[in-house]
Amino acid sequence: MAIKLFDSLTREVRPLRIPSAADPQDVFSFYNCGPTVYAPAHIGNFRTFVINDVLRRLLELELGAGKVRHVRNLTDVDDKTIKRSRDENRPLGDVTRQWTDKFHADCAALNCLPPHDEPRAADPKYLREQVNMIECLMEKGNAYRAADGSVYFKVSSFADYGRLSRVRERELQPGSALKALAADADEKEDGSDFALWKAWKPDDGPNKWPGPKGAAEGRPGWHIECSAMSKSLLGMTIDLHTGGVDLLFPHHENEIAQSECCNGTTFSRHWYHSEHLLVDGRKMSKSLGNLYTLDDLAAKGFSPMALRYALLSGHPRKQLNFTLDSLHAAESALQTLRGYRATLPDAGVTHDVFGPVLTALQDDLNTPAAFGALFTVVNRKDGQADRASFDRVLFALGLKLDAPVAPKTEIPAEVQLLADRRWSAKQAKDFASADALRKELAAAGWSMLDRKDGYSLEPAKK
RNA sequence: GGCGCGGUAGCCAAGUGGUAAGGCCGAGGUCUGCAAAACCUCUAUGCGUCGGUUCAAUUCCGACCCGCGCCUCCA
Numbered sequence: 088m089a090i091k092l093f094d095s096l097t098r099e100v101r102p103l104r105i106p107s108a109a110d111p112q113d114v115f116s117f118y119n120c121g122p123t124v125y126a127p128a129h130i131g132n133f134r135t136f137v138i139n140d141v142l143r144r145l146l147e148l149e150l151g152a153g154k155v156r157h158v159r160n161l162t163d164v165d166d167k168t169i170k171r172s173r174d175e176n177r178p179l180g181d182v183t184r185q186w187t188d189k190f191h192a193d194c195a196a197l198n199c200l201p202p203h204d205e206p207r208a209a210d211p212k213y214l215r216e217q218v219n220m221i222e223c224l225m226e227k228g229n230a231y232r233a234a235d236g237s238v239y240f241k242v243s244s245f246a247d248y249g250r251l252s253r254v255r256e257r258e259l260q261p262g263s264a265l266k267a268l269a270a271d272a273d274e275k276e277d278g279s280d281f282a283l284w285k286a287w288k289p290d291d292g293p294n295k296w297p298g299p300k301g302a303a304e305g306r307p308g309w310h311i312e313c314s315a316m317s318k319s320l321l322g323m324t325i326d327l328h329t330g331g332v333d334l335l336f337p338h339h340e341n342e343i344a345q346s347e348c349c350n351g352t353t354f355s356r357h358w359y360h361s362e363h364l365l366v367d368g369r370k371m372s373k374s375l376g377n378l379y380t381l382d383d384l385a386a387k388g389f390s391p392m393a394l395r396y397a398l399l400s401g402h403p404r405k406q407l408n409f410t411l412d413s414l415h416a417a418e419s420a421l422q423t424l425r426g427y428r429a430t431l432p433d434a435g436v437t438h439d440v441f442g443p444v445l446t447a448l449q450d451d452l453n454t455p456a457a458f459g460a461l462f463t464v465v466n467r468k469d470g471q472a473d474r475a476s477f478d479r480v481l482f483a484l485g486l487k488l489d490a491p492v493a494p495k496t497e498i499p500a501e502v503q504l505l506a507d508r509r510w511s512a513k514q515a516k517d518f519a520s521a522d523a524l525r526k527e528l529a530a531a532g533w534s535m536l537d538r539k540d541g542y543s544l545e546p547a548k549k
Numbered sequence: 550g551g552c553g554c555g556g557u558a559g560c561c562a563a564g565u566g567g568u569a570a571g572g573c574c575g576a577g578g579u580c581u582g583c584a585a586a587a588c589c590u591c592u593a594u595g596c597g598u599c600g601g602u603u604c605a606a607u608u609c610c611g612a613c614c615c616g617c618g619c620c621u622c623c624a
Binding site: 119120121122123128129131132133134135136138139162165166167252253254278279281282308309310330331332333334335336337338340341360361362363364365368369370371372396397400401402404405406407408410412413415416417418419420423426447453455456457458459460461462463466513516518521522525529534535536537545 | 552553554555560561562563564570571572573574581582583584585586587616617618619620621622623624
């Protein structure tokens with residue numbers, strides 16, 4: 088069964104290309120715009136990466152692991168990374184390595200499969216590719232050198248510009264957007280042109296590289312990295328390009344312009360954009376102070392797997408309002424799945440009762456419907472399910488059901504004493520005292536869990 | 550102002566022209582001395598408002614109200 092996915096360009100749900108099974112060279116090429124590594128990624132970033140991870144997993148299940156090539160880039164040279172390096176007075180490479188490592192650790196915690204390639208924009212190999220592409224655009228008359236040695240893409244040279252975001256149908260809000268347009272208007276021939284290469288400025292410090300022929304030393308613009316790295320690793324036409332909705336314009340619009348002008352062929356057969364995660368009903372932002380990282384949630388006692396579940400609990404193409412409540416719900420739901428899995432026989436069932444879960448995912452990545460289908464089977468408890476088929480859908484969703492690591496909490500001596508006294512009272516069948524002591528423990532913030540042969544203490548749940 | 554998305558039970562969230570999946574919370578029960586866990590049962594005559602089309606609308610159409618996003622380097 089083919090995977091169907093909404094295509095942002097044609098605005099319809101349509102099947103993804105199926106590579107030829109007979110041709111081992113024919114693989115499904117999938118490029119996902121990655122993070123800028125200058126700070127920890129926030130949970131909104133991870134919504135996109137988790138959704139893309141489910142897509143990757145689904146493709147592997149559908150086509151076979153060897154038939155999918157997944158690339159996700161790292162933006163490690165841009166205004167923000169350079170600013171960080173300047174502010175902290177350390178080399179750009181140190182800064183980006185630190186945050187790349189953190190990103191990888193967070194992805195691993197969220198059980199995201201590593202992409203097959205993870206190219207970096209500042210990698211000399213890919214800097215060369217970017218410069219090549221800019222030179223190609225200059226030769227073809229799609230780009231020009233500005234007075235300061237920067238190079239800009241000439242938007243008017245590409246007739247198809249704006250097809251993805253339908254930017255031509257929009258009218259700019261006077262005041263806000265127009266101001267931004269004016270920022271570097273001196274250097275551009277036209278306000279809508281965008282930078283391919285940025286000439287070095289003192290603020291850039293030591294971060295500069297030889298530019299395209301005729302241009303000044305400097306660094307690549309943001310958009311060109313994806314065009315160049317995608318071409319280098321996946322070829323001129325790829326099967327699928329994804330990212331968050333905010334990348335639709337201008338980033339992806341500009342990528343199309345660069346790639347199609349340089350290569351003379353279709354850039355991507357399919358475009359997919361996941362919607363934003365909101366917090367408190369608003370987009371996350373530093374200025375609103377509603378930005379969470381994985382570490383913030385860990386500090387509140389939530390597991391990364393609960394976040395993964397919560398991020399998938401809304402339809403990927405709809406805004407999802409994140410709340411701490413949704414994390415509580417996710418922890419409980421995961422616990423239910425854990426208990427259920429323990430009841431399953433290893434194998435030996437003739438038909439796959441979890442088919443509807445995968446069907447929901449294949450239908451435009453409907454993750455909430457997939458969870459619904461999953462729990463419908465779980466609740467049936469008709470003995471028809473086996474562990475192998477359950478694990479298959481868990482793989483698709485990327486859910487790991489390891490027992491959560493209980494945070495080690497020091498038990499205060501007085502709490503331990505109360506617990507010991509209660510245990511003794513219980514053994515002596517002095518239930519009145521035992522109950523009173525349980526209340527004292529609760530007041531101290533502890534729950535005492537009785538077993539036949541002893542007890543354990545846990546911090547009381549809220 | 551332009552472009553786009555959304556409003557479904559206490560919270561979250563699928564879905565369909567023919568009478569509302571699922572998760573969480575909550576309630577009752579079984580089991581435990583009690584508690585916890587586990588398991589069982591229950592929980593929207595209703596899908597923003599008002600009209601229209603239809604045998605039938607939450608689902609289609611129109612108007613309106615409310616919320617959110619994007620509009621040149623934010624996933």
